[in-house]
Amino acid sequence: MSLPTNKNGHEVRYGLPGEVRFCSRCVISNQRPNSTVEFKNSPGDSKAAIQLDDDLVCSACAYHATKEVGIDWEAREELLWKMLERYRRTDGGYDVIIPGSGGKDSAYTAHILKYKYKMNPLTVTWAPHLYTDIGWRNFTNWMHVGGLDNMLYTPNGRLHRLLTKMAVFNLMHPFQPFIIGQRIIGPAMAARFGVKLVMYGENQAEYGNSVDENNIPTMDYKFFARQDDAEPILGGEPISKILSAHPDLSLGDFAPYIPMSEASLREKNVDVHYLGYYLKWDPQECFYYAAEHTGFEPNTERTEGSYSKYSSIDDKVDPFHYYTTLLKFGIGRATYDAAQEVRNGKITREEAVALAERFDTEFPERFYPDFLEYLGTTDDELRAAFDDFRSPHLWGKDASGEWRLRHTVGGTGLDD
Numbered sequence: 001m002s003l004p005t006n007k008n009g010h011e012v013r014y015g016l017p018g019e020v021r022f023c024s025r026c027v028i029s030n031q032r033p034n035s036t037v038e039f040k041n042s043p044g045d046s047k048a049a050i051q052l053d054d055d056l057v058c059s060a061c062a063y064h065a066t067k068e069v070g071i072d073w074e075a076r077e078e079l080l081w082k083m084l085e086r087y088r089r090t091d092g093g094y095d096v097i098i099p100g101s102g103g104k105d106s107a108y109t110a111h112i113l114k115y116k117y118k119m120n121p122l123t124v125t126w127a128p129h130l131y132t133d134i135g136w137r138n139f140t141n142w143m144h145v146g147g148l149d150n151m152l153y154t155p156n157g158r159l160h161r162l163l164t165k166m167a168v169f170n171l172m173h174p175f176q177p178f179i180i181g182q183r184i185i186g187p188a189m190a191a192r193f194g195v196k197l198v199m200y201g202e203n204q205a206e207y208g209n210s211v212d213e214n215n216i217p218t219m220d221y222k223f224f225a226r227q228d229d230a231e232p233i234l235g236g237e238p239i240s241k242i243l244s245a246h247p248d249l250s251l252g253d254f255a256p257y258i259p260m261s262e263a264s265l266r267e268k269n270v271d272v273h274y275l276g277y278y279l280k281w282d283p284q285e286c287f288y289y290a291a292e293h294t295g296f297e298p299n300t301e302r303t304e305g306s307y308s309k310y311s312s313i314d315d316k317v318d319p320f321h322y323y324t325t326l327l328k329f330g331i332g333r334a335t336y337d338a339a340q341e342v343r344n345g346k347i348t349r350e351e352a353v354a355l356a357e358r359f360d361t362e363f364p365e366r367f368y369p370d371f372l373e374y375l376g377t378t379d380d381e382l383r384a385a386f387d388d389f390r391s392p393h394l395w396g397k398d399a400s401g402e403w404r405l406r407h408t409v410g411g412t413g414l415d416d
């Protein structure tokens with residue numbers, strides 16, 4: 001099957017828009033895909049992407065404008081108190097499950113629910129692929145300094161590595177096994193412990209899923225529950241196919257990756273809410289709060305591919321997640337960080353453009369040897385795979401044979 005081409009004759013992959021456009025307010029491009037139902041994600045699937053309106057304003061910026069003036073945050077906090085009353089327990093049992101790593105967002109969510117809103121949370125953590133030193137310190141501080149209970153769930157490391165490798169070579173999506181686990185563990189643990197409320201922090205829709213998703217306080221079941229009998233797809237392949245290629249594995253090994261059915265979660269009355277619906281969400285404020293209350297520390301050096309020091313710093317695989325979004329969608333980590341900071345009024349668009357231009361395409365060298373070893377692959381093999389996943393409508397080679405983005409937000413791309 002031949003893929004579509006854009007007006008310059010370049011092949012367009014992943015169902016992305018053929019022409020690259022940048023938001024006129026932040027720095028995100030129209031190539032940013034919406035959240036995917038990961039356990040249905042197959043090679044060759046088309047992605048729905050963020051919408052830009054006629055004035056080239058992205059849906060994340062449009063939502064942010066309403067967040068500033070169109071939402072009565074005091075009324076929303078009243079709703080939060082009322083909602084929590086429905087789940088609050090007075091018998092000493094846990095009444096809310098909070099999935100997270102002890103990063104700034106989950107640290108804030110768990111601590112404020114316990115100490116301001118007087119809930120009794122159990123935090124649950126789906127282990128990172130490879131903890132960083134700072135990530136492990138922040139994780140333990142969450143309990144020891146923050147005063148919270150936690151269960152750390154670590155899946156079978158050999159299978160997790162295999163799924164990560166498949167996710168890289170089939171989908172160029174090394175973070176997929178982590179995302180799957182992180183989304184299903186909260187509801188699964190709630191069902192197991194008889195807790196009816198699961199609380200995540202911010203709604204991913206703030207960054208550009210369907211804008212309507214911001215107007216509902218709950219997460220769509222499709223992201224964490226099975227809605228039909230279709231076999232889960234992991235690393236781009238159905239479980240039965242993985243089993244036939246690996247006779248040493250059994251179906252039971254996949255237990256942590258198989259989401260519960262929507263029907264069984266509804267029967268147990270498990271609801272999944274976002275705190276970001278009720279309280280105005282600002283990542284930098286979460287950082288200040290976590291630093292003060294849960295012993296959260298930023299990194300001593302900036303994150304490669306960006307300029308930030310406190311977002312997503314607990315997993316050595318995380319920098320490769322953002323590097324692969326750069327390869328597939330032309331959007332690197334500095335762009336994600338800077339777009340969010342422009343919306344939250346921390347930096348100007350001009351500053352954001354300069355930061356994206358400077359850092360977006362930086363290769364994450366620091367943990368590259370660990371990543372190669374984890375995948376059990378070689379530099380040559382992985383770099384060849386990286387190049388295979390570059391969409392031709394986003395990437396080309398310059399006169400010296402170096403890969404260059406065709407279009408950048410600062411207008412310095414190969415074809416700008």
Ligand SMILES: [Zn+2]
Nearest residue numbers: 023026058061
């Ligand atoms: Zn925007």
